[in-house]
Amino acid sequence: MSAPQTLSVRNLSIMFGGVHAVEDVSFDVNPGEVLAIIGPNGAGKSTIFNLISRLYEPSNGSIRYGDADLLALSPHQIVATGIARTFQNIELFEQTTVLQNLLIGRHRHMSANVFTNFAFLPGVRKSELEHRRKVEDIIDLLEIAQYRDERIADLSYGARKNVELARALCAEPSLLLLDEPASGLNTEETDDVGFWLEDIKHDLGVTLVMIEHDMNLVGQVADRVLAINEGKVLACGTPDEIRDNKAVQAAYLGVSQ
Amino acid sequence: MLQVNDIIHLAVTGLAQGCAYGLIALGFVLIYKATEVVNFAHGEFMMLGAFAVLAWSEFLGGSFWPAFVLGCLSIGVVGYLIDAQIMRRIIGQSSASIFIMTVAFGFIFRSLAGMIWGWKTLFLSTPFGGKIEIADGLSIGVDRVAIIVATVLLCGVLYLFFSRTRYGIAMQAASQNQLAAYYMGIPVKRLVSITWAIGAMIAAAAGALLAPITMVDTTIGFLGIKALAGAIVGGFGSIPGALLGCLLIGIVEPFADYFVPEIKGVSAYIVMLVVLFIRPQGLISQTFEKKV
C-alpha cells in the first residue's frame, strides 16, 4: 500500500450551463485524517468527488495528490495514484458475482495481457491466486464471506453497500472517497459502517473523505468537517465547530442571517 | 460537365429524398425519446404503410386519399399493438436484447409482407403525377414536391401537438421522467403505445408518399437504415438535429452517386461513419449522461 499523501484542491470551479455547481473551492486533506463533506442536497458535494475522479472537467482550479497533478491524468489513471471511490447510487457490476467484483477492484495491480491470459500461462495462475488471497483479507474485514459467490443482482441494498466499499478497498487505496456510505442503511448497519471506517483508518491507514448526511456518524468518525452550500465552502473545522457555525445552521435550516 | 440545371436538379432530388428520410427519422426519434428504444424496424413500418395504402386503394377502387388515411391508421394500429403486446413486456431487459428484438421485427414484417403481397415490385397510383416547370429545361416531379410539403406540414402538426395539446404535453412529461409522470396520474403505458402508433403512422405516410419514386416492394424498408444513419449524423437526441442530418444525407447521396457510381447506395453509410469517427455524438449533440 502506498503511503498516504496530501490531497490539495485549489480554486476548483465547474459550470453546468450557467450554474456554478462548484465555485472556487479550496481545501486540503491531510494524510491519515477523516474529512467529512456536508451540505444540503444539490450543494455540489458529489460534483467535487466527480471532479477529483476526473469524470467532469473543471473550468478552473487544480487538484493535486502528493506530487501527482490529477488534472493531467485520465479517469482510469486516478486509482493508480492511490485514490479509490464509491458511488452514491451504488455502481457495482450487476451481472457478476461478488468475488468477481472484488477481483476487478484489484485491476490496477494486475497485468491484463490478452495473449498470456488467453493461454492462461502458469504466471497468470500464480498471480490470480495471490490476488485472491488479498481479496479474502478484505472479505474477512467487512464480513461478507457469506455472499462471496452471489451475483450482485441478488443482493440486498445493505449488502451491496458493503460490497462496494470492499471493492474500493481491494484497490489498496491510500485515499478513499466515500459518497454517502450510510445512506439508506438502518441504525444498526450505520453503526457497523462507523466501526468499519474506524478500522479502515486505524488498521489500514487509509485517508478518508466522505460525503455524509448522518451527523451522528460524522461526529463519531470525522476529524474535520467541510461544509458546502451552493457550490461554495461555508466553513471548515472540527465537527463541534461546524455544529455551532451560524452560516452552516442557516444553510441547513433556512434561518435568515 | 455538370450544368447549373443539373446541380439544381440533383439538389432538389436530394432534398426530397432527405425529407423522406426525415419523415421516417421523425417516427423513431419520437419513439426513442419516449422509451429509449431504437426501433430498427421503422423502415419496415414504412414498407408496410406503402403496402397497406396500396391494398386499401385496391379495395376502395382506386381513390388515393381515403386509402392513404386508412392505410396510415392501420399501420398505427400495428405500432400500438407491437408496443402494447410485446415491447411492454421486455422493459428492463438489456438494451442489446431490445435492439435485436426490433431487428427481428424487421425481418418478420418483411417476410410477412412478401407472403401476403408477393415479392414483385408493385405500383401505387397517386395524384402526384406530372412535373412542375421551374425554368427552361428544369422541371421537378410533383411527387418530390409533395414529399417536401408533407414533411414541413407534419413537422408543424407535431410541433403543435406536443406544445399545445394535453396528450402532447403529457407525452413530454413522460419522456422526461416516466415514474414522476406516472405518479401525476398520466397513463404512461398507454401514452407510450400511442407514441409508437404515431411513429408508425408517420412512417406509413412516408411510405405512401415515396411510393411513386421507390415503387412498392419488400426491400424499401432498407431506407429506414439510411434514415437511422441520417439521424445519427445530425444527433439522435433532438428532432431538429435528426431532420437536419437526414437532409444532409439525402443531399449528399445523389451527388455521390453521380460522381462515384461505384459506391451507389452506400454513400450515406460512409458519411455516417466519417461523422461518427470525428464527432461521435453527432453534429448537434444532446447530453445523455448517466448521473452519479
Added chain:
Amino acid sequence: MQILFKTRYEDDIGFLVKTGEKVRVGMVLAFLFAAPLFLQTYYLSELSLLLVYAIAGIGLMILTGYTGQVSFGHAAFLGIGAYCHAILISHGVPFTVSVVATMILCGLVGMALGRSASKMHGFYLAIATLAFLILVETLLGEWVSMTNGYAGFAVPGMKILGASLGKAWQQYYVNLFFILLVIVGAANLFRSPTGRAFLAVRDSELSARSLGVNVEWVKIQSFGVSAAITGLAGVLLAHQLSYLSPEVFGVLESLKLMLMIVVGGLGSILGAVFGAILISVLPIVISFLKDVLPPAVGQQPGLEPLLFGVIIVLFIVLEPLGIYGRWMKIRYFFETFPYYRKSSFVRQKSYLKTERLR
C-alpha cells in the same frame, strides 16, 4: 442438491471441478471424437458446419455477451476472414501462415472498428457496425480484381504441411481442433484480468473506469479478439463452402449470428454453442415445415427469415436467458428436486438505465 465444498482457491479457478461436469463434458468429447466413425458424410459435414458457427458465435459472444457491445456487423469479419484466407492460399501461401495472417488482419480491422466504437454507446454502435457490414459487402462485390466480385471465388482445397485434407472427416477434425482451442482460450480469458475487465465494462463503465480499467482500450481489445476469432470461423467456413460469394456475408448472416447468441443465452460460452446447434437444426425444421405447411406459406422464400425473427422474439419475451438459462433451470430442478422454487431465478429488473439530465 450437491454441495461442493471448496477447500482451495484453485477450486474457483479450475475448469470442470464437479464430477458431474467432468462426466458430461467427457461424454460430449467422446461423441465428438468418435463422430466420423458412425456418422454419414452428410451429417458429418453438417456437424462440421455447426462447429464453424459455434466458433463465430463465441467470437460474437465475447463482444456482445461479455463486453456488452452490440455488433450487427459480424458477418463482415466472417467475410473478410473467408476471402482473405481464400485469396492467400490461392496465391500459394501455406495454410498455417494464412490462418495466422487472416486472424491478424481481422483483429486489426476489428480494433480499428473498435477504436471508433469506443466513443459511441449503445445503438450508435449497432448502427455503425451495420453500416460497416454493408460497406464490406459492397467492397467484396466491387473489388473484382481481388475477389472476382459477384461471380464468386473458388476456394482451393485445404492443405496443411503438404498433406491434402479435402475429405469431410479430415476437415471435421481440423474444425474440432480449432473449436476446442477457442473454447479453452475464451474460458481462460474470463478467469483472468482481461476478461474480467470486459465484464466490468459491460456492467458499469463508470466504476470500471474508477477502478483503473481503461475502458476505451478494453473495447478495442474486445473488438480485436472477437474479430480475430470470427475471422478464424470465416477461414473454416471458406473451406466448408468451397465457393465464396459476397451476398453470403450479408445482413441475414449477421442476424443469424445474433440469433445464435441471443437464443443460446447472452453471457455464456456454452450459450454460443447451444445457439449454433439450434442454427444447424433449423434448416431441417424448415425443410420439414415446407412439406407440412400449405404451399402458399411453405414455399415462400421468406420462411427462413420469418422463423429466425419469430424465434428471437419468442426467446427474448419468454426466456431472456436463452437456452443456456433454460438448461441451468432444468439442471437446478433435478438437483434440488423436490425442493425447486421458481422464484430462485426471479431477478430484479432495472428500468430506464440512463437518467436524463436534459
